[in-house]
Amino acid sequence: QQPVQSPQAVILREGEDAVINCSSSKALYSVHWYRQKHGEAPVFLMILLKGGEQKGHDKISASFNEKKQQSSLYLTASQLSYSGTYFCGTENNFGNEKLTFGTGTRLTIIP
Amino acid sequence: DTGVSQDPRHKITKRGQNVTFRCDPISEHNRLYWYRQTLGQGPEFLTYFQNEAQLEKSRLLSDRFSAERPKGSFSTLEIQRTEQGDSAMYLCASSLVLGATNEKLFFGSGTQLSVL
DSSP states (O other): OOOEEEOSEEEEETTOOEEEEEEOSSOOSEEEEEEEOTTSOOEEEEEEETTTOEEEETTEEEEEETTTTEEEEEEOSOOGGGOEEEEEEEESSTTOOSOEEOOOEEEEEEO | OOOOEEEOSEEEEOTTOOEEEEEEOOTTOOEEEEEEEOTTSOOEEEEEEETTEEEEEOTTOOTTEEEEOGGGSOEEEEEOSOOGGGOEEEEEEEEOOOSSOOOOOEEOOOEEEEEO
16 A cells, blocks of 8 residues: 655755655555656655654654654755655564555745 | 666566666676656566566566566666556666675666656
8 A cells, every 4th residue: 555645846946845755545555765766766864663763864864653654854054955755664464575655746946 | 887777777668568778787787777756656566676587576477577687787678569657767786795685776767667
């Protein structure tokens, strides 16, 4: 089952913050986050495992709420380079072996 | 690190023709995935390999689609009797799995297929 992402699109001014959500109707084992720029391949950002963890590097971080079966990606003090489409990929069971990706959130950062 | 490479980058074909795409994963990676992506959508899983063994194939995948990974290195994806609905970006990804770990995927730039 495909995870649902919200919002579908967001436009920010440079320096503003954004939150992207990813929800699943099934129990989650892990959530992966990727960013894809137009015409390019998706690039890995981070993996979060069940147990409720939070990760971050630079000004991009994420949380995983196992009970709510959702993950949120936080982008603070956004930079122009953050523009792109963000996808979450979910695994429902350990050993599920493949990621099911959401429909994406298109983020546009304007100067 | 040469990354995941896919060939060709673009393919235009007429309906009914067969097409074949190639993916060269990162050399030490043991898992290889094929995904399909249409405009405005996330990547959709097609199939994946662990070394040379094809371990799973999407139930949505038509019998016209076949994939191979001989010797556990490069992989090919063939679509027979192409239809206009096959038009999409075909993405290959690879990863290194050691024991019970969750791995990140490294994606290639994809092959854009247009069926006329």
